[in-house]
Amino acid sequence: MAGTEEGATAVGSGFALEGVGKVYPARSGDVVALExxxxxxxxxxxxxxxxxxxxxxxxxxxxxxxxxxxxxxxxxxxxxxxxxxxxxxxVGLALQDPSLLPWRTVRENVRLPGQVMRKPVPAAKVDELLRLVGLQDFAKARPGQLSGGMRQRVAIARAIATDxxxxxxxxxxxxxxxxxxxxxxxxxxxxxxxxxxxxxxxxxxxxxxxxxxxxxxxxxxxxxxxxxxxxxxxxxxxxxxxxxxxxxxxxxxxxxxxxxxxxxxxxxx
Ligand SMILES: Nc1ncnc2c1ncn2[C@@H]1O[C@H](COP(=O)(O)OP(=O)(O)O)[C@@H](O)[C@H]1O
Ligand SMILES: [Mg+2]
The missing domain is CATH 3.40.50.300 (P-loop containing nucleotide triphosphate hydrolases)
Known part of the structure; x- marks a missing residue:
């Protein structure tokens, strides 16, 4: 880009927060979460x-x-x-309470973001991810059949599936x-x-x-x-x-x- 300062451009920032504050309105008074x-x-x-x-x-x-x-x-x-x-x-996102679709199997949950992005995750890669998080035997299980820790592992696999x-x-x-x-x-x-x-x-x-x-x-x-x-x-x-x-x-x-x-x-x- 013309006129950009030398040294400032090669690698941009990963993320930046500038003077960020957050107030949540609540009935009992505002909650100042961040300052x-x-x-x-x-x-x-x-x-x-x-x-x-x-x-x-x-x-x-x-x-x-x-x-x-x-x-x-x-x-x-x-x-x-x-x-x-x-x-x-x-963005690959794994939230604190993993929001998995209860009617989809583990495997289908991991594949979901790729489908939404029209960038299907190959079956072999899904298998590899499930192995990585120790859920290879639960590919066909539904979230309701899993423990909290297992659901978190599905969420991690899902977050990284699309690179x-x-x-x-x-x-x-x-x-x-x-x-x-x-x-x-x-x-x-x-x-x-x-x-x-x-x-x-x-x-x-x-x-x-x-x-x-x-x-x-x-x-x-x-x-x-x-x-x-x-x-x-x-x-x-x-x-x-x-x-x-x-x-x-x-x-x-x-x-x-x-x-x-x-x-x-x-x-x-
Ligand atoms: N949607 C919301 N409405 C009202 N208060 C909220 C909301 N989300 C978070 N808070 C409050 O904001 C503060 C920070 O929350 P959070 O970011 O979840 O903290 P942490 O992840 O560090 O535990 C907490 O006091 C929480 O109760
Ligand atoms: Mg939190």
């Missing part, structure tokens, strides 16, 4: 949003997914509006046992690494954030503000061995201190 959020992440990076329950993490993710409008400020995704990215089908350029994951591993969770964390890491997608993971697990992300952004209790961030530069692929590494514990301690400091600052205000 003055400024955050820019690099394209292709993996960011974790860490904060206590109710601090507005899901609200941020839903704004990037075009499911919620900011009350103030603006959000962009890959230098476009969230609506534009959504229309171009560039999205942006991956938005809202506590996707919340209902899983520790062993499955760690295995899926490692699978997610390798899927993300091969896809080159810009990923945002919302979590309240310090260890999960530190294990997966390039950068962990820490939020205060509601009204959610950014209280700090930690860059995580452990080499990839990261494996379970990292969880026992003193350097990993040091990072987790730093994040924990930041979370607690954010809580105290909020309580004092």
């Amino acid at each position: 003055d959020i400024d955050l820019t992440v690099e394209r292709g990076s993996f960011t974790a949003l860490l904060g206590p329950s109710g601090c507005g993490k899901s609200t941020i993710l839903r704004m990037l997914a075009d499911l919620e409008e900011p009350t103030s400020g603006r959000a962009t995704v890959h230098d476009a509006t969230p609506a534009e990215i959504r229309r171009s089908h560039g 999205p350029e942006v991956l938005l994951l809202d506590e996707p591993f919340g209902a899983l046992d520790e062993i499955t969770r760690q295995r899926l964390n490692e699978e997610l890491q390798s899927l993300w690494a091969t896809s080159g997608a810009t990923a945002l993971l919302v979590t309240h697990s310090i260890a999960e954030a530190a294990f997966l992300a390039d950068r962990v952004v820490v939020m205060s209790p509601r009204p959610g503000r950014i209280v700090g961030e930690v860059r995580i530069d452990f080499p990839r692929p990261r494996t379970e061995a990292l969880l026992g590494d003193p350097a990993f514990h040091a990072v987790c301690d730093r994040l924990r201190t930041m979370l607690h400091a954010g809580g105290e600052a909020g309580a004092a205000a």
